[in-house]
Amino acid sequence: MAAPELLPGRRPLPAGASAEVGPHATTIVALTCADGVVMAGDRRATMGNLIASRDIEKVFAADAYSLVGIAGTAGVGIELMRLFQVELEHYEKIEGAMLSLHGKANRLATMIRNNLGAALQGLAVIPLFAGFDVDAEDPGHAGRIFSFDIAGGVYEEKGFDAIGSGSLFAKSALKKRYRAGVSLDEGVRLAMEALYDAADDDTATGGPDLIRKVYPVVMTATAEGSRRLTDEEAGEVAEAVVRDRMENPGG
């Protein structure tokens, strides 16, 4: 007799919290600017008091015009993001057209909702989604950001948002520095500053690692598509931020 429920992947998780079984990804920030959106994430993953990874990547291009960043249980988040990428690409190929930006956000919300059971046991993952809306009437307002809750709620954010353990500090930094309609370069700088502030006050968020040359992952989505800043470009901005903080540690 077949008993598929006994296969390793199908056995129910034991009751109780399992939050400490895998590494956790931490802070992601996103902000809109004149040309589109910027998203950046630090490179640290933690397991309790230990640093599980110094160079994990948590910000990805979901497709040609949108970005997704993950916070929470790293393994679940990376799997979720991979599935999301495949879904968007599959839809595009089958239908011959991309999903609308809001359609992508709603799809991602459903995927989060499906993880609710595991999330309640501690394996939670929350993404941040941002993209360039190719259908927007006004290209100056085509950059959009969506945040999610664990139960599948999807909320469009104005201007900027952050998720993860350091998000409190990152959002506070952006609240004081962000202005609507900033240029893409200013946006990249603001995101880097916000991550620096998060790393400054949150132990689970990693700052720019000048010794190992590991810098936050910074991605942009504009009319030209989604793009990741090269390590040299991200490094230049990160080093400039650190240099300025030597004179004024508060930014």
Added chain:
Amino acid sequence: MAMQFYASPEQIMRDRSEYARKGIARGRSVVVLTYEGGVLFVAENVSTALHKVSELYDRIGFAAVGRFNELENLRAAGVRMADLRGYSYDRRDVTARSLANAYAQTLGAIFTEQSKPFEVEICVAEVGSRPERDELYRLTYDGSLQDEPGTIAMGGQADAISQVLKARHRPDMSLRDAVQLAVQSLGSVGGEGGQPRKLEASQLEVAVLDRRRPGRTFRRITGAALAPLLAPEDGAGKKGGAPVEPAEGPKIAEPGPSPADKSPGGVDPVADGEG
């Protein structure tokens, strides 16, 4: 009770083949050929929304002639299989050979088991790192699978078109030369009194698998990018030396009447993002 007349299996297969061949020969043609920078697909197709050529995966394209509902069915099955494989294993594990094999099984089963065969002929093409590594597979209505080096012509008067193509094709052609050869070969049949026809950009569907792109290589060439490739060669264009390549993506396609035009047609979101 009605009497069943005996028909020999040979007779049944012959009848089905004839039926399928007639259906395929009625449509317009598609040609697929390799060139220095990748694999080129050119189809005679007046519709901008209903495609005969499309993307299956990163380095794999699909071209088909015949009945639209049947080829669309096969295309969707191919995309599904490719995406599922790539997700389950790795993007590199999706190959044209395995897709062509799956198509052969499907078409073969339909040909023998169903009363009406699929009236389609399809090509699955994979672009390699060098022209010698390109793979072109032709699949016919009965599930037979052939590996054809260099060029494939399907549908309509495919034999006549194929002769023109084969005689002048070289694997090291530029994109412009390849497009012109494809268009001339398509126009070599169907003219009045055996005269060649002149095909306009609006009658053509053109796409490439771009050898040098990382990730998703499939790209449609339309509008402003297509016109210079079709223009007759002038002295300046020849001396310039630089072959006209498809527009660098990702880019929002030229405004078009079809929602399909919004699709960038293939960019690689994970070219350097995913480990």
